[in-house]
Amino acid sequence: MKKKIAVIGSGFSGLSAAAYLAKAGNDVHVFEKHDHPGGRARQFTTEQGYVFDMGPSWYWMPDIIEGFFADFGYKTADFFEMISLNPQFEMIFSNEKIDVPESLGELKIVFEQIEKGAASQLEKFMQSAKFKYEVGMQDFVNKPCHNWAEFISLKIAKSALKLDLFTNFRTYVARYFKSDKLRTLMEFPVIFLGASTKNIPALYSLMNYGGYALGTHYPLGGFYQLVLAMKKIAEKQGASFHFNKTVERINTQTDKVKSLTIDSKNYEFDVVVASSDYHHTETLLDREYRNYDETYWEKKTFAPSSLIFYLGVNETIPNLKHHTLFFENDLDEHIDCIYKEKKWPEKPLFYACCPSKTDKNVAPLGKENLFLLMPLAIGINDEEVVREKYLTEMLSRIEKHTGMRDLQSTIEYKKSYCVSDFMSDYNAYGGNAYGLANTLGQTAVLKPKISNKKLKNLFYTGQLTVPGPGVPPSIISGKIIANEINKIKN
Ligand SMILES: Cc1cc2nc3c(=O)[nH]c(=O)nc-3n(C[C@H](O)[C@H](O)[C@H](O)COP(=O)(O)OP(=O)(O)OC[C@H]3O[C@@H](n4cnc5c(N)ncnc54)[C@H](O)[C@@H]3O)c2cc1C
Numbered sequence: 184m185k186k187k188i189a190v191i192g193s194g195f196s197g198l199s200a201a202a203y204l205a206k207a208g209n210d211v212h213v214f215e216k217h218d219h220p221g222g223r224a225r226q227f228t229t230e231q232g233y234v235f236d237m238g239p240s241w242y243w244m245p246d247i248i249e250g251f252f253a254d255f256g257y258k259t260a261d262f263f264e265m266i267s268l269n270p271q272f273e274m275i276f277s278n279e280k281i282d283v284p285e286s287l288g289e290l291k292i293v294f295e296q297i298e299k300g301a302a303s304q305l306e307k308f309m310q311s312a313k314f315k316y317e318v319g320m321q322d323f324v325n326k327p328c329h330n331w332a333e334f335i336s337l338k339i340a341k342s343a344l345k346l347d348l349f350t351n352f353r354t355y356v357a358r359y360f361k362s363d364k365l366r367t368l369m370e371f372p373v374i375f376l377g378a379s380t381k382n383i384p385a386l387y388s389l390m391n392y393g394g395y396a397l398g399t400h401y402p403l404g405g406f407y408q409l410v411l412a413m414k415k416i417a418e419k420q421g422a423s424f425h426f427n428k429t430v431e432r433i434n435t436q437t438d439k440v441k442s443l444t445i446d447s448k449n450y451e452f453d454v455v456v457a458s459s460d461y462h463h464t465e466t467l468l469d470r471e472y473r474n475y476d477e478t479y480w481e482k483k484t485f486a487p488s489s490l491i492f493y494l495g496v497n498e499t500i501p502n503l504k505h506h507t508l509f510f511e512n513d514l515d516e517h518i519d520c521i522y523k524e525k526k527w528p529e530k531p532l533f534y535a536c537c538p539s540k541t542d543k544n545v546a547p548l549g550k551e552n553l554f555l556l557m558p559l560a561i562g563i564n565d566e567e568v569v570r571e572k573y574l575t576e577m578l579s580r581i582e583k584h585t586g587m588r589d590l591q592s593t594i595e596y597k598k599s600y601c602v603s604d605f606m607s608d609y610n611a612y613g614g615n616a617y618g619l620a621n622t623l624g625q626t627a628v629l630k631p632k633i634s635n636k637k638l639k640n641l642f643y644t645g646q647l648t649v650p651g652p653g654v655p656p657s658i659i660s661g662k663i664i665a666n667e668i669n670k671i672k673n
Contacts, residue, residue: 185210186453188668189443190422191430194222195654196645197458198413199251199661204456205420206255207669212452213422214445216429220414222458223609223616224654226407229596233495233552234545236407237600238616239654240506240536240554241375242400244393247320247655248409251662255416262412263402266541271399272506274371275584276364282504283368287396298362308359308369311345312392318342319389324656327663328628328649347385348623355385367514374558377486377620377652379518384623393655399506404544409654430459433467433641440641454640454671456664460618461631461647463610472637484625486617486652487521487558488602490565492574494553495546495596500537502585503551507535509580517558525560527569533557533577550595561613565601574599617653618646626651633664642668 186209190201193215205211219225223238242248245265252259259265269285281297284290287309294301318339326333347355356369370380372390402408414424425445432444433455442449457464462480465473512530520528536554539546546552555577559565578590587593602614619625630649635641644664646652 186668186671187451188212188454188456189214189430189450189452190456190458191443191464192216192222192458192645193220193414193424194458194645195224195410195413195657196661196664197222197456198410198417199658200456200458200644200664201422201661202251202255202413202417202420203662203665204668205417205422207665209454209668211417211420211422213417213424214428214430214443215424215426217608218426220424220426221407221410224406224410226405226410229495231495231550231596232547233493233550233596234405235493235552235554235598236405236538237491237493239406240538241394242402242406242409242654243372243390243397244655245397245400247393248658251413251658252416254662255420257416259402259409259412262415263404263408266401266403268399268401268505268541270504271395272508273504274364274368274508274510276367277511279364280584281364281368283395285398290395294360294365297365298360301360301362301365304359308388309392309396311347312388312390313396314342315346315386315389316392318346319386323627324650324659325663325666326627326649327633327667328630329632329634331628334627347388350385352380352383352385352387355388356380367510370514371508371510375617375653377617378484378622379515379522382484382620382622384626387621401505401538401541403542405538405542406654413658430467433457433464435469435472435638438637438639440638452640454642454668456642456644456668458643458645458661460609460611460615461643461645462612464643468638468641472635474632474636480612484522484620484622485561485613485615486620488561488563488605488611488614489600489616490557490559490570490573491600492553492555492570492577493596493598493600494555494594496551496553496590496593497595498551498587498593499549500551500553500581500585500587500590503535503537503540503581505537505540507537507584509533509535509577509584511580521558521560525563527559527563527573528557531557531573531576533580535577535581558616559602561602561615563602565603565614567599570599570601619652621651633667
């Protein structure tokens with residue numbers, strides 16, 4: 184029988200859950216506090232004509248995203264045009280820069296130039312990464328993770344050793360490469376998972392395959408095109424979207440959610456899926472119904488927050504690629520500031536995205552759209568004067584790299600975004616940008632659970648639960664939750 188289902192939030196997980204739930208014939212209503220969809224992947228346009236994606240910019244694991252579209256009889260190409268970036272990105276060190284080319288064959292040549300024998304090591308690394316990607320994506324990632332029994336299968340048992348679950352990523356990479364630069368290059372994809380590579384299992388070398396081997400892509404018009412396409416698909420299945428609607432309270436009756444309070448009125452639902460940040464969702468419930476208390480969250484390793492600048496530059500910036508990683512300083516020093524010392528880094532690393540190098544839709548002619556991102560500890564003070572200090576530092580390093588003079592004077596649009604904005608815009612615990620880190624102790628069954636333990640009809644999806652942070656995992660998370668709900672008998 185058709186269920187009336189509320190989805191809280193319209194980020195990737197909410198969009199995905201809504202589409203699958205509506206496809207199964209349910210009456211689905213998405214409530215979003217902002218005036219448009221996308222959550223952390225929202226987009227805004229300035230008066231001058233700059234179009235900024237607010238969050239994700241690395242379109243990796245295209246096969247997973249394509250899988251979502253295929254489930255509804257579409258291809259991404261039905262909605263937007265995709266460009267494969269070449270080079271995928273550039274990494275700047277203090278005395279050298281490395282371009283990561285589009286093809287793995289060319290990347291091997293780059294590796295061999297830096298370290299003798301590194302081409303064949305990369306080949307071996309990638310073979311193992313491909314295996315992990317295939318096992319991970321087919322057998323692990325779609326599990327609801329209620330308990331470990333879900334992982335007991337002959338195939339998984341046979342693969343267990345080859346998955347390198349119990350080796351940390353840092354040690355694993357060091358087995359393959361001697362050069363510090365190559366090691367940093369290979370560690371970079373895993374930094375997306377939100378923890379030091381010393382604490383991430385080597386299983387996640389699957390990310391190197393999902394990135395370097397499958398390529399770095401870009402949807403023309405920006406990452407937001409993916410949001411719009413997913414919303415369209417959800418609507419075609421019958422889902423309804425309600426914007427500027429903040430869910431204020433989740434109301435219960437005995438062992439069930441009865442209604443949601445929105446604009447001070449109560450609306451009844453058979454099932455509720457919360458794609459809002461997990462901790463925030465639980466604050467909408469009376470304490471006795473929460474899965475986890477404050478101590479639980481305090482002990483968790485959160486992925487970082489970020490300092491972001493959206494800059495409209497009224498000149499062309501020479502010698503800058505679409506994606507550039509400014510890694511001139513020590514990676515571990517910055518990582519320690521995020522996780523151990525929880526303070527602003529003295530010698531930061533940062534990332535610059537200049538999508539106008541690929542896409543004329545995102546900046547006026549002859550101008551550049553520049554997005555700068557510096558990962559930061561959650562919960563730290565982010566007053567304007569500190570943000571500006573780091574902007575000056577980042578701009579001077581871009582000037583040094585590009586040879587451009589006085590970049591500051593060419594900025595005709597500027598907006599900063601940091602810890603407190605993540606808190607107020609997304610109700611994000613500590614102002615986290617990327618959810619909960621994928622450390623071994625926070626993987627699979629050890630992640631916050633997808634169902635409420637006391638309320639039969641309340642479910643959680645998104646980057647704070649399984650499978651974890653990132654666009655493809657959030658899309659998968661929505662599918663997992665929809666499968667669980669579609670299994671419920673009336
Ligand atoms: C700066 C940045 C860069 C990133 N870069 C990449 C990248 O390059 N590649 C990649 O794969 N991933 C990237 N990520 C991660 C990726 O964007 C996220 O993992 C993903 O978008 C999370 O989706 P979600 O649905 O879990 O959460 P969200 O996108 O946060 O969606 C939750 C939604 O719930 C809404 N909401 C919250 N509370 C309420 C309430 N009470 N009532 C109603 N609505 C509510 C919010 O407004 C939001 O729209 C990046 C993230 C950030 C922040």
